[in-house]
Amino acid sequence: MLCLVFGLFQLGIGSSGKLACRNNNKMFMKRLSIGFLCLAGFLAVFPAAKAQDSGDTVQFKVLGGYTYDSNVFRLSSDEIANILFGSPETSDKILYYGAGVTVRVPKSRQLFIFEATPVRYEYDRFDFLDNTGGDARAEWDWGFGRLWLGDVGYKYNKALAGFENRRTIQKSIRTTQAVYGSAQYRFHLDWSAIVRLRADERDYSLESDSSRNRKRQTSDLEFRYFNASRSFLGGRLRVADNYFPDRTLNQLTDTGFVDTELSLTMRIEPTGRSKLEGNVGYLDRTYDNLGAQDLDGFTYRLLWEWLYSDKLFFDFSVWRDLDPVADADTENIIRDGISIDPVWLLTSKMSLRAELKYEIQDYERISSTQPARKDKVSTLGLTLGYQALDFLTLTFGAKAQDRTSDQPIDEYDYNSLSIGLEMVF
Numbered sequence: 001m002l003c004l005v006f007g008l009f010q011l012g013i014g015s016s017g018k019l020a021c022r023n024n025n026k027m028f029m030k031r032l033s034i035g036f037l038c039l040a041g042f043l044a045v046f047p048a049a050k051a052q053d054s055g056d057t058v059q060f061k062v063l064g065g066y067t068y069d070s071n072v073f074r075l076s077s078d079e080i081a082n083i084l085f086g087s088p089e090t091s092d093k094i095l096y097y098g099a100g101v102t103v104r105v106p107k108s109r110q111l112f113i114f115e116a117t118p119v120r121y122e123y124d125r126f127d128f129l130d131n132t133g134g135d136a137r138a139e140w141d142w143g144f145g146r147l148w149l150g151d152v153g154y155k156y157n158k159a160l161a162g163f164e165n166r167r168t169i170q171k172s173i174r175t176t177q178a179v180y181g182s183a184q185y186r187f188h189l190d191w192s193a194i195v196r197l198r199a200d201e202r203d204y205s206l207e208s209d210s211s212r213n214r215k216r217q218t219s220d221l222e223f224r225y226f227n228a229s230r231s232f233l234g235g236r237l238r239v240a241d242n243y244f245p246d247r248t249l250n251q252l253t254d255t256g257f258v259d260t261e262l263s264l265t266m267r268i269e270p271t272g273r274s275k276l277e278g279n280v281g282y283l284d285r286t287y288d289n290l291g292a293q294d295l296d297g298f299t300y301r302l303l304w305e306w307l308y309s310d311k312l313f314f315d316f317s318v319w320r321d322l323d324p325v326a327d328a329d330t331e332n333i334i335r336d337g338i339s340i341d342p343v344w345l346l347t348s349k350m351s352l353r354a355e356l357k358y359e360i361q362d363y364e365r366i367s368s369t370q371p372a373r374k375d376k377v378s379t380l381g382l383t384l385g386y387q388a389l390d391f392l393t394l395t396f397g398a399k400a401q402d403r404t405s406d407q408p409i410d411e412y413d414y415n416s417l418s419i420g421l422e423m424v425f
Helices: 002-016 018-023 025-045 078-085 207-212
Strands: 057-069 092-107 110-123 131-144 148-160 173-188 191-204 214-226 232-243 257-271 274-287 295-307 312-321 333-345 350-363 373-389 392-405 412-424
Touching: 057 110, 191 207
Parallel strands: none
Antiparallel strands: 057 092, 057 412, 092 110, 110 131, 131 148, 148 173, 173 191, 191 214, 214 232, 232 257, 257 274, 274 295, 295 312, 312 333, 333 350, 350 373, 373 392, 392 412
8 A cells, every 4th residue: 555655646746746857857757667666566466456256357557658749730841830939840759647447347248347547648848738638438238138239338538639630739628528329139040230329529628629519419220131150241321410519600601410321331251361341331411501511422431351370460441431530620521541550470479560541631621711622641650569578568659641732731741759658457
């Protein structure tokens, strides 16, 4: 218990003594390291971490790391940086640290899950961006008899809003929440019917971002046919009602819209070493007040997983959709993309993951003062993972992204390097 108290005390010093830390970075990192190690030591011997008698599981984790970002605000030129900061320097180093808990309670055919991971982010140069974010989830995976199963849950996320499309250097915290539920009924040996309901809400803390606040209610009805290998083909009808509670005609002229999408869904496993899953469909978007902006077209999102060997496997993805990118000023964004994500198991404890991604983003219209535009975004990333101990994982990452646009002010590129650790007990 003394170890726990001392560890939390050191973490508290690391968080609250920020001004002193900036003048004495070594002392800050030393105190932070001591805090993590003491907290880890307590969790490692905490007797309730595995409540084996009841079958319940409680899992703790601590995490932390350091990230270098060469262009925090995704600015297009040094000239703009000079105007904003009096210097072309837009890079920064970000320290992050947090802790989390996962609780899983199985009861017969029911499973109750609770997860929460708060994370603190501290910027070295642009410290006005410091923030505390994280994720939380509460879910009940239920089943009744042999024919009924589903889930009911709640998700929460809090994070710093991105700067790719916001054209500002002001800090804005984006909070997203979702309540969801589903029910699947197996009415035949090979057939199932699925109903899903979901309500999403997205809010921004910055007043000038309030036009991006959105509420979305989605309803799905899907029928699936399964074969003997449990591959399936299905048909899905999805209706999503989108509403912007803080949007007025003198901000953005859009109000709400309804998406109606009819899709073919699939999961096909021709062999034990490959799998194709996703959906292909047609979406119709109808605006409540602005019929001139109505939109329709084909959409798809397909993922092919291929196990080339016991040590090398690939994920290939292609997509075309009308969903907006995060923090964008418009909903009418047609996104066409492709990605390849190979994973190489170097040893039993070490893996190398690559990310190669290319996406074309066609912005139909941003606002009455910002014209339509087309962007091309290329991303390359590498992540090396090393499981140093059964409970300790180290990661080393590098990423480069470049966006070109027919509107030069929206172009940017950045590079990032990161190192992180996660301890799970």
